[in-house]
Amino acid sequence: MTRPTARVLALLELLQAGPRLRRVGDLAERLDVDERTLRRYLAHLQDLGVPVESVRGRHGGVRLAPGYRMPPLMLTDGEAVAVMLGLVAARRAGLLPPAVSDDVAGGGAADGAAAKLRRVLPAALVHRVDALLADLQVTAPSGPVGAPAAEVLLTAATATAERRPVALTYTRADGDRSRRTVHPHGVVVHRGRWYLSATDTAVGELRTFRLDQVTDATALVGSFDAPPDLDPAAHVLESLARTPWRHEVVLRVRGTADEVTAMFPAGLALAEDLADPGGWARVTLRADSLDWVPALLAGLPVPFVVEGPEELRELVRATAERLADALGPRADVPGHSPQ
Numbered sequence: 001m002t003r004p005t006a007r008v009l010a011l012l013e014l015l016q017a018g019p020r021l022r023r024v025g026d027l028a029e030r031l032d033v034d035e036r037t038l039r040r041y042l043a044h045l046q047d048l049g050v051p052v053e054s055v056r057g058r059h060g061g062v063r064l065a066p067g068y069r070m071p072p073l074m075l076t077d078g079e080a081v082a083v084m085l086g087l088v089a090a091r092r093a094g095l096l097p098p099a100v101s102d103d104v105a106g107g108g109a110a111d112g113a114a115a116k117l118r119r120v121l122p123a124a125l126v127h128r129v130d131a132l133l134a135d136l137q138v139t140a141p142s143g144p145v146g147a148p149a150a151e152v153l154l155t156a157a158t159a160t161a162e163r164r165p166v167a168l169t170y171t172r173a174d175g176d177r178s179r180r181t182v183h184p185h186g187v188v189v190h191r192g193r194w195y196l197s198a199t200d201t202a203v204g205e206l207r208t209f210r211l212d213q214v215t216d217a218t219a220l221v222g223s224f225d226a227p228p229d230l231d232p233a234a235h236v237l238e239s240l241a242r243t244p245w246r247h248e249v250v251l252r253v254r255g256t257a258d259e260v261t262a263m264f265p266a267g268l269a270l271a272e273d274l275a276d277p278g279g280w281a282r283v284t285l286r287a288d289s290l291d292w293v294p295a296l297l298a299g300l301p302v303p304f305v306v307e308g309p310e311e312l313r314e315l316v317r318a319t320a321e322r323l324a325d326a327l328g329p330r331a332d333v334p335g336h337s338p339q
Contacts, residue, residue: 007031007033007041008041008044008045010031011027011031011038011041011042011045012045012050014027014030014031015027015052015062015063015064016064020063020064020066021055021060021061021062021063022061022062022063023060023061024038024039024061024062027062042062050064050068051064051065051068052064052065053065080117080121080125080129081129083117084114084117084129087113087114118130148194148211148212148214149214149215151217152168152211152214152215152216152217153187153194153211155217155218155219156184156187156196156211156214156217157187158219159184159217159219160184160185160186160187162219162223163183163223163224163225163226164219164220164221164222164223164224165181165182165183165201165219165220165222165223165224166181166182166183166184166198166217166218166219166220167179167180167181167217167218167220168180168181168182168209168214168216168217168218169214169215169216169217170209170213170214170215171213171215172213180200180201180202180209181200181201181202181220182196182198182199182200182201182207182209183198183199183201183224183226184196184197184198185197185198185199185206185226185227185230185232185235186230186232186233187211187232188232188233188236190233190236190237190240190266193210193212194210194211194212195208195209195210195211195236196208196209196211196214197230197232197233197235197236199224199227206227206230206235206239207239208235208236208239208240237266238270241268241269241270241285241286242270242286246286246287246288246289247286247287247288247289247290247309247311247312248284248285248286248308248309249283249284249285249286249287249290249293249306249308249309249312250282250283250284250306250307250308250309251282251283251284251285251297251304251305251306251307252274252280252281252282252283252304252305252307253271253280253281253283253300253302253303253304253305254279254280254281254302254303254304255279255280255281255302256273256279256281257271257272257273257281258271259281260281260283260302263300263301263302264283264285264296268285269283269284269285270283270284270285271283282307290309290311290312290315291315293312293315293316294312294315294316294318294319295319297316298319298323
């Protein structure tokens, strides 16, 4: 929800909750806007079919038509559960930005939305939903992982849609902080983190920025043309796969580059076709530790060859021997008897 939309809804709540006749100046002060903006919000409510009346004179102001109330939110049991579970899942997956100033005091956006939803649900349904959430256990880590500030996220998304440049303050993993001007092409969520695919205008090249490392973002005047056929998600995954790590693994895997890439988790491996009549692809992937790689390779459904590093070759060999030992001696091998 954009800030103007939130303030229009806040204006509607003020008109419903306060005295029947409200002065425009008082409403503008409560919403921290000027009177001209406040009148634009009032016009927007009228466009939505809300009967806002103006009363002229010394004691004039604005009010809702007598007897008007917003209709209650009507959700089926299934719809209510879907919304509540969606809030829980999004928060635990790190998809929700931290609280901003106009959220419910003491809580974040998810808590505020859940509280508002509970207020308009039938009491019996609230009890059932509360019982579900109280006993719910989720194995995913709780709390946001790399969630960006709400204003940064909204600015990046809006500028992407409007093709407007953005000035941002970015802190790299090594602590280096700089001011960049970028042309944003898309916001991508991958494994609980938010990324921005954008062209860094200083070097004229595509870059991937972690939005939780952006402390300030401001949309600038102007526009730009996006690179033709650019897929922001594919660009982010490829850039993550090229990130330097402690170990670089090189494999040959039977299949085309596209087929082989699909066998690995998204953003983990880069594959290229080899000029080989047998139809092989060379795969590179990077890792801080090699301990988990043999198990990943064991799950490949096609033949593969480990080209390096030698440490990984030893780990794969040891894993193969351990798996063979787990089968026990075979009955058809001379000198062995079945267990």
